[in-house]
Amino acid sequence: MSTVDELFAIDTLLQPEEQQVRDAVRGFATRRLRPHLAEWFESGTFPARELAPEMAALGLFGMHLDGYGCAGLSATAYGLACQELEAADSGARSMVSVQGSLAMTAIHRYGTDEQKREWLPRMAAGDVLGCFALTEPDYGSNPAGMRTRAVRDGNDWVLSGSKMWITNGTVADIAVVWARTEEGIAGFLLPTDTPGFAAREMRHKLSLRASLTAELDLDEVRLPGDARLPDARGLAGPLGCLSEARFGIVFGALGAARDCIACAIDYTCSREVFDKPLAGYQLTQAKLADMAVALGTGQLLALHLARLKERGELRPEQVSAGKLNNTRAALAIARECRTLLGANGITLDYPVLRHANNLESVLTYEGTAEVHQLVIGQALTGSSAFR
Template identity: 75%
Template sequence: MTTQTVDELFAIDSLLLPEEREIAQTVRKFAAERLRPHVADWFESGTFPVRDLAPEFGKLGLFGMHLHGYGCAGTSATAYGIACLEIEAADSGARSMISVQGSLAMSAIYKYGTEEQKQRYLPGMAAGETLGCFGLTEPDFGSNPGGMRTRARQDGSDWVLNGSKMWITNGTVADIAIVWAQTDDRIRGFIVPTDSPGFTSREMHKKLSLRASITAELSFDDVRLPAEALLPDARGLAGPLGCLSEARFGIIFGSMGAARDCLESAIEYSQTRDVFEKKLAAYQLTQAKIADMAVELGKGQLLALHLGRLKDNGTLRPEQVSVGKLNNTREAIKIARECRTILGANGITLEYPVLRHANNLESVLTYEGTAEVHQLVIGQALTGSSAFR
């Protein structure tokens, strides 16, 4: 009897444009050749070769993929999402690195920067020659970024920056940091060269999730910045939140890549594992688990594609992004955990990707807005009442 993939079960390929299919195949091939053979070792050692891989990501056009001009690929948002799915099918840490570079750091400059700032930074970032990070979260302010204590004060035409940021992907390898700070004129964003006097970064260790990713704490001690470091078109919390929406969009697709990889691994394992003299795949309980997971994976992929089309049409709303982020990360981690049960004891080893994905998805579920935050965004849209305070 022939078997089908989840994509075939839901006829996902029929919903993609030729360019999107080509991008999916190209990125999947890259991930198979350059990421999958090494990612278990990177995860175990808590390392990720950002400087080695960044030019390769840049050559593929993955950085700022759906931005236009300045050396960016200028694809559709849906195509970018599909690329995120294929990268995260290898590992969430790799997709996080791409999201931070393109959807956060580059997006901030693209949305809120001057033409001079765009010309100066974006081409090098698109090529992977200049690396960026995004400093919003602080030790005491995660879900409530508006309470941040990092502050920038004007001193003549300069700005002087003081404070700290935490959980910053790429923080110790970045050439520039997009840093958000309180000012006398609301929250503002700054492009901060990481070689500035008073800027320090420290890599965070002892992580149990996103181990194949560099995470750092940033500190600013009287970091003096020229006037042209300010991103002029961002005032208030809407600035960084606009960037977070871009990153959340990539997660909607990416989380489904991790879930797909888990399910494919579990199905393959069940077809080869003998239990009580027949294949594990031949048991009703196993097939029930696989069927339920396939349905949720397919629904999540269809939701991601629908939101991608809305984004390409310019009609995607923030609460719709929250729907996608809430549903797909929540279902992805459920799928990863259920797949682990099919693999039994083998599921806890790095020989298989399932528990690595599950551990990574613990972070993906939380960052760029916790599940609870997105529930409140959706609840406010449906009831008209804010429950944040």
């Protein structure tokens, strides 16, 4: 039997180093994540602190960044790492994505040399965890409307407001907080032990349960003047970081889809219905074939976008096209695989509904499907339809 990677000869498109990264992360996920995922999902927990040193040893934190202890690997290698993490669970990929593509990228891209030296080596080593505080209770798709404010008081800044749906928020040592100032939106580095900062775990989730999600409160949090990220000017600052994270999702969502297909193939080959394996029926094979083609097409798109990124040619609307296509395809695959497992598909004995539930979040965070449709529409027509 062929895997989808073999069907599309994916390995022929990868460099040896990229395959080594993929295999190393796959081994870590098999050894350290998969045996516990059902328990973590059911209990709504994730041992971020415990896993951080091992993830760091693999170079997963800020792996696409250069210097300051970061691995400096290719966009393709980073994408493949995201795919292997999300093949285990979207929560694991989210943790790495927030640490590296959001928090560390913000510091690496917009920070001073002193800020980079202070935070990035420790974050790359997993000694310091970060979060990225942009979304607010009333402002998700429209971050320009944020109410969190930073006001000058002498040489200091005083921040007040609230943030919501913040991954890693309850375990972060440093928060990259975006706030409105008199000059426009700005980014700040906020150590989470600063007086006035509070993080509350958000519970009762039906998706991304093996992930730590927080609501943040900022009650007149006082920061020194040098806490500001000087090169982050306006909304382009956080949006630039989000584009990095979305790129990881283009690959990551396919990992969840691939895991669902592998589970469905294994299940249907061993499950007997009317005295022969379920995999031996035409309807089953038609479903598997269609899903394999959708997954393979998404993988080819992801690899193409990665090569564009490595040449410095990747545009935001292309990232939007990748996220829109691949998250839609992954969610459809997860749902279809659930049908092949019948009633067994709704249990945590199998990963498919866990993946499907997670992908409901992946479809909408870091830009909903509708937002990405409008980004693509604007690129095609030259006319903005956001307002």
